[in-house]
Amino acid sequence: MTKTLLIVHHTPSPHCQEMFEAVVAGATDPEIEGVEVVRRAALTVSPVEMLEADGYVLGTPANLGYISGALKHAFDQSYYQLLDSTRGRPFGLYLHGNEGTEGAQRGVDGITTGLGWVKAVDTVVVSGKPTKADVEACWNLGATVAAQLME
Numbered sequence: 001m002t003k004t005l006l007i008v009h010h011t012p013s014p015h016c017q018e019m020f021e022a023v024v025a026g027a028t029d030p031e032i033e034g035v036e037v038v039r040r041a042a043l044t045v046s047p048v049e050m051l052e053a054d055g056y057v058l059g060t061p062a063n064l065g066y067i068s069g070a071l072k073h074a075f076d077q078s079y080y081q082l083l084d085s086t087r088g089r090p091f092g093l094y095l096h097g098n099e100g101t102e103g104a105q106r107g108v109d110g111i112t113t114g115l116g117w118v119k120a121v122d123t124v125v126v127s128g129k130p131t132k133a134d135v136e137a138c139w140n141l142g143a144t145v146a147a148q149l150m151e
C-alpha cells in the first residue's frame with residue numbers, strides 16, 4: 001500500500017524555498033518507491049491530512065525565537081486529533097534563521113515528544129543563503145524520512 005509523506009512548511013522567502021525544493025527533490029527521488037509526497041503550506045494543512053499521513057517533514061523559519069505562527073497554527077488545530085493516533089510516526093525538521101533556532105527546535109521537540117513521533121534524521125539548520133552542503137543536507141532529510149516509509 002502506498003504510504004504518504006506530508007511536508008508541512010512555511011516558506012516566506014527564496015532561501016526557505018530553496019530548502020523546501022531540495023527536501024521535495026530528496027523525498028521524490030525515483031529510488032524511493034511506494035511513497036506519495038504531499039506538500040502543504042502550514043496555514044492550509046488540515047487536521048485530516050495530518051492524521052492520514054504516515055510520516056512528516058516540517059519546515060519553518062525561526063520567528064521571534066520560535067517556530068513560525070503558521071507551523072504553530074498547523075499543530076494548534078490538529079494536536080489533540082493527532083494525539084494517540086499518530087504515535088511512532090517518523091519525522092524530520094528543517095529550520096532557517098540566525099537567532100532563536102534553538103527555541104524553534106525546542107518547540108518542535110515538545111510537540112513531537114507529546115505526540116510520540118520519532119525523529120528520523122538530524123534537524124537541518126541554515127542561515128542566510130543555503131550553501132551546496134546545506135542543500136544536500138535538505139535533500140538527504142527528505143530522502144531519509146521518505147525511505148523510512150518504504151516497505
Ligand SMILES: Cc1cc2nc3c(=O)[nH]c(=O)nc-3n(C[C@H](O)[C@H](O)[C@H](O)COP(=O)(O)O)c2cc1C
Pocket residue numbers: 012013014015016061062063064065066096097098099100101128129
Ligand atoms: C515576525 C518575524 C520574526 C522573526 N524572528 C526571527 C528570529 O527570531 N530569528 C531569526 O533568525 N530570524 C527571524 N526572522 C527572520 C526569518 O527567520 C527569515 O525571514 C527567514 O529565516 C528567511 O530568511 P531569508 O529572508 O534570509 O530568506 C523573523 C521574521 C519575521 C517575519
